[in-house]
Amino acid sequence: MSDAAPSLAVRLGALELRNPVLTASGTYGLGYEFARLADLGAIGGVVGKTVTMQERLGNPPPRTFETAGGMLNSIGLMNPGWDGFVRDVLPRVLDLPCPFVLNVAGESEEDFIELARRAGQLDGVAGLELNLSCPNVAGGLDFSSSPEAAGRIVSRALAVCDLPVFAKLSPNVGDIVPIAQACEAAGATALSLINTFLGTAIDWRKRKSIFSRGVAGVSGPSIKPMALLIVMRVSAAVGIPVIGIGGIATARDVLEYMVAGAAAVQVGTACFLDPRLPEKIAHELRELLAEEGVDRIDELTGAVHRQQEQVER
Amino acid sequence: MDAYPNEGQLDHEGVVTGNVEVARDCWRMEIRCPELARTAKSGQFVMLRCRQGMDPLLSRAFSICDLLYEDGEPVGIVVLQLIIGVGTQALADRQLGEPIGLLGPLGHPYGLGTPDEHLVMVAGGIGAAPFALVARALRERSPTQRVTYLVGGRNADYVYLTDEIAELGCDVQVATDDGSRGHHGYVTQLLEPLLEPGVRVIACGPNPMFKSLAVVIRAAKERGLQIPCQVSTEESMPCGFGACAGCVVPVVSNAHPDGFRFAKSCVEGPVFDVEAIRWDLMRSIH
Ligand SMILES: Cc1cc2nc3c(=O)[nH]c(=O)nc-3n(C[C@H](O)[C@H](O)[C@H](O)COP(=O)(O)OP(=O)(O)OC[C@H]3O[C@@H](n4cnc5c(N)ncnc54)[C@H](O)[C@@H]3O)c2cc1C
Ligand SMILES: Cc1cc2nc3c(=O)[nH]c(=O)nc-3n(C[C@H](O)[C@H](O)[C@H](O)COP(=O)(O)O)c2cc1C
Ligand code: FES
Numbered sequence: 001m002s003d004a005a006p007s008l009a010v011r012l013g014a015l016e017l018r019n020p021v022l023t024a025s026g027t028y029g030l031g032y033e034f035a036r037l038a039d040l041g042a043i044g045g046v047v048g049k050t051v052t053m054q055e056r057l058g059n060p061p062p063r064t065f066e067t068a069g070g071m072l073n074s075i076g077l078m079n080p081g082w083d084g085f086v087r088d089v090l091p092r093v094l095d096l097p098c099p100f101v102l103n104v105a106g107e108s109e110e111d112f113i114e115l116a117r118r119a120g121q122l123d124g125v126a127g128l129e130l131n132l133s134c135p136n137v138a139g140g141l142d143f144s145s146s147p148e149a150a151g152r153i154v155s156r157a158l159a160v161c162d163l164p165v166f167a168k169l170s171p172n173v174g175d176i177v178p179i180a181q182a183c184e185a186a187g188a189t190a191l192s193l194i195n196t197f198l199g200t201a202i203d204w205r206k207r208k209s210i211f212s213r214g215v216a217g218v219s220g221p222s223i224k225p226m227a228l229l230i231v232m233r234v235s236a237a238v239g240i241p242v243i244g245i246g247g248i249a250t251a252r253d254v255l256e257y258m259v260a261g262a263a264a265v266q267v268g269t270a271c272f273l274d275p276r277l278p279e280k281i282a283h284e285l286r287e288l289l290a291e292e293g294v295d296r297i298d299e300l301t302g303a304v305h306r307q308q309e310q311v312e313r
Numbered sequence: 314m315d316a317y318p319n320e321g322q323l324d325h326e327g328v329v330t331g332n333v334e335v336a337r338d339c340w341r342m343e344i345r346c347p348e349l350a351r352t353a354k355s356g357q358f359v360m361l362r363c364r365q366g367m368d369p370l371l372s373r374a375f376s377i378c379d380l381l382y383e384d385g386e387p388v389g390i391v392v393l394q395l396i397i398g399v400g401t402q403a404l405a406d407r408q409l410g411e412p413i414g415l416l417g418p419l420g421h422p423y424g425l426g427t428p429d430e431h432l433v434m435v436a437g438g439i440g441a442a443p444f445a446l447v448a449r450a451l452r453e454r455s456p457t458q459r460v461t462y463l464v465g466g467r468n469a470d471y472v473y474l475t476d477e478i479a480e481l482g483c484d485v486q487v488a489t490d491d492g493s494r495g496h497h498g499y500v501t502q503l504l505e506p507l508l509e510p511g512v513r514v515i516a517c518g519p520n521p522m523f524k525s526l527a528v529v530i531r532a533a534k535e536r537g538l539q540i541p542c543q544v545s546t547e548e549s550m551p552c553g554f555g556a557c558a559g560c561v562v563p564v565v566s567n568a569h570p571d572g573f574r575f576a577k578s579c580v581e582g583p584v585f586d587v588e589a590i591r592w593d594l595m596r597s598i599h
Contacts, residue, residue: 029555033580036320037554049558057575061596064551064559066371071551078558078575221367249367272371272552273362274324274416 006289007296008282010044010264012241013189015127015164017044017099017264020254020297021282024245024268025050025103025131025168026075030085032092034275041097042279047266048093050105050131053115055081059136065201065210070220070247071269072199074136074211077105082118090122099126101166105134112143113156120161128163130154133170133195135217144170144179151182158187166243168192171230180234190241192266193234194227220269221247228260235261236305249277251284258300317580319554323416325349329407330381330389337470338396339439340405343381343389349417350387353377355425355447356515356545356584359390359417360553363403373400374550374579376443376517377418379477390417393473395439419553421584423447423543426513428455433507434483435526436464437500437518441473443545447515448481461486461507465500465522469493501525508533514542516587520595527592542587548578555580563594 008019022045028034031048040046058078065072080088093100102125106112112130119128132150134140144150144167154167167183169176171194180191196217201210209215227246235242244262248254249270257265267278274280289297331343349359360372381389394401407413425447426432432451434444441464451460460483466472468491479485486503487495496503501522504514508529516526523544530542550560561575564585568574573591576582 026558027556033317033555037323057569057573058558058561060563060594061548061559061561061575063561064549064557066369066551069367069370071371073557073559075558078561220370269370271556274414275554275556276322276324 006286006294008285010298012127012166012243012264013164015099015189019044019282019285020258020262020264021278021285022047022101022243022264022266023271023278024266025129027268027271030079030089031100032089032096035096037275039276039279042282043098044264044282045099045101045126046093046096047101047129048089048103049079050077050103050134051079051082051085051115052077052105052107053082053111055079055084060212062210065216067199067201067218067220067222069222070218072201072211072216072218073196074213074216076136077134082115094124101125101127101129103129103131103168105131105140107139109143109149109153109156112153113160116157116165117160120163125163127166127189128157128161129166129168129192130157131168131195133168135170135172135196135198135215136213141170141172145173147178147182150179151186154183154188155186164189166190166192168195170195171226172198176230177234177237180238184238184240188240190243190263191234191238192243192245193231194246197223197226219247221249223247224253228257231257231262232260232304235302251281251288254281254285255288255300258297259303261302261305263298263301317555318421319419319580322348323419323554325415325417327389327413327415329409329411329413332405332407332409334405335393336473339473340394340396342392342394342404342407344392344413344415345381345389346415347388349415350380350389353380353387353390353418354422355450356423356443357418357420358553358583359392359415359419360550361392361404362414363400369400369403371551372416372553373404374547374553376545377446378442379445379449391445393439393442416553420579420582423515423545423584425451425454426541428458430511430513431459431461431507433461433463433504433512433514435500435504435514435516435518436462436473437522438466438471439473440516440518440522440545440547443517445474445477448478448483452481456482460484463488463500463503465489465518467491499525501529505529508538508540510538512540514540516542517545517547519547523587523590524592524595527587527590530587543584544587544590545583546578546585546590547583550579553579563591564589565591
């Protein structure tokens with residue numbers, strides 16, 4: 001083996017990551033719990049569970065339901081709230097051997113801005129992800145359903161917070177491209193694409209939905225083709241980095257997302273199979289690239305678009 | 314903050330070394346996995362990959378029923394599984410010699426008190442599973458401690474581990490819903506006459522059983538008899554190690570306005586003090 005192992009480093013604006021593999025919000029605890037179970041120094045970073053202004057107990061069970069190749073969830077943003085986060089979670093995530101990205105959601109636009117302002121005052125947080133797209137709380141999707149609302153929240157957040165800001169968008173919209181473009185125009189550092197698709201499950205004997213709210217979010221390998229297309233379409237239409245999310249469970253999935261246009265990725269539901277899966281994926285990436293003779297993983301980002309241009313010429 | 318119990322490497326690859334139907338729809342699987350077996354404690358559980366690959370996607374939770382020994386050293390685990398759906402059916406179809414991915418040992422073990430107590434194990438249906446290992450652990454600690462195993466089931470076909478646990482020198486009493494074996498009625502009815510100072514109860518089974526257990530324990534308390542009692546809940550668990558918040562149970566919390574909060578049962582439990590759970594808010598999945 002040559003000692004010039006392939007470089008896995010990627011960049012999201014000013015934020016440099018050791019490799020493109022992050023964990024997705026809500027799928028890796030609050031963020032600190034698995035430092036004793038996994039080598040988090042081997043992954044690109046951890047994105048924390050969404051933090052809201054007030055503590056949220058979350059939705060009553062049942063909260064999840066398994067589907068073919070995936071699952072539905074209606075957790076309802078269970079989290080300790082800002083004060084609980086700062087008191088109990090923050091000191092522990094700052095000890096992690098990888099960057100920690102704070103994910104927040106507001107119940108109103110003002111909440112988002114206040115959370116961004118507070119996040120901007122924290123030392124040691126690597127970035128802020130705005131969850132504009134939670135399907136499991138009332139009004140959670142409204143923030144990414146129009147370009148105006150999404151763009152306004154991003155630009156107001158950037159005015160009060162110096163961190164790199166990622167806008168996490170919903171796939172449950174007519175056309176995601178103008179929303180993504182509005183976030184770019186507002187100055188977003190990157191786009192996190194996507195949050196869960198809306199879905200439900202029915203108990204036909206009881207003649208009702210399994211979920212108390214009637215809807216839930218679909219995640220896991222079964223959503224990968226749809227999410228991959230969204231990443232491909234959006235990355236063709238914006239100049240800022242896209243973080244690909246949806247059904248990633250293997251190193252090959254990561255490379256597919258990168259070729260489709262992602263600069264980095266987040267592993268969500270697949271983390272439930274093994275707390276060390278993100279680190280195993282990162283190791284396997286290196287092997288796959290070496291086999292293929294690729295020196296730098298970031299060269300792959302958007303390769304599909306360059307191919308496409310050649311075909312069109 | 315929750316006391317997070319899991320440490321070290323949880324992911325293992327075991328080998329299926331036994332898989333036989335031991336009762337109606339109930340399979341006993343032996344898995345060789347020395348690293349896991351060495352640290353497993355009674356009341357803990359594992360997450361098993363049903364098949365190779367991603368279908369079904371999520372792992373399934375099983376109590377560690379017993380340990381396999383070689384030259385006196387633990388080298389594997391036994392799980393007892395009731396077939397109820399795709400995942401458990403896929404596990405029943407597993408062949409000898411196949412590798413099987415698993416996570417564990419997970420969760421808080423039972424508190425077993427001291428050998429001078431009378432320990433009563435209360436099991437409903439497949440909730441019997443953890444008690445073979447509990448009984449073994451108790452016997453290793455003290456050959457003379459008084460231990461009773463109360464086990465209930467729908468009918469005689471669904472009553473488990475009576476011989477194994479009797480062999481370890483425990484008193485065994487059976488109850489069935491239809492009277493086909495033992496007491497005709499609920500297992501909690503067998504508990505009531507045993508309650509006296511010095512009794513400790515640990516239980517595993519369906520939520521309706523826990524609810525009547527909670528009533529029995531509370532009634533004793535009102536008579537001035539405080540019985541330590543732990544239950545092991547079986548809320549379905551997508552991950553088993555605290556990543557998803559899908560497995561919550563309502564627990565008493567005076568710090569919260571409505572007097573409760575949701576606790577991740579995989580990491581704060583699965584073993585809880587019976588009085589810690591808000592049974593009025595607990596749903597029945599069985
Ligand atoms: C900590 C813990 C320990 C367990 N120990 C054992 C054990 O030792 N032996 C054993 O046989 N089972 C045990 N279980 C239950 C076991 O995990 C489920 O039976 C299994 O997940 C069902 O998978 P399936 O794919 O066959 O069924 P599915 O197709 O997932 O479900 C079939 C039906 O069962 C219901 N169901 C799903 N999960 C559960 C659950 N956890 N409890 C009750 N009903 C459920 C579903 O709602 C559905 O109606 C344990 C569960 C937990 C959480
Ligand atoms: C149980 C669960 C909880 C989630 N919680 C959050 C959350 O709090 N905030 C958020 O932005 N996304 C949340 N998500 C969405 C994931 O971060 C991710 O966008 C989505 O699941 C798609 O990726 P996947 O298919 O790899 O899971 C959650 C997903 C799951 C399955
Ligand atoms: S099963 Fe995922 S947090 Fe408990």
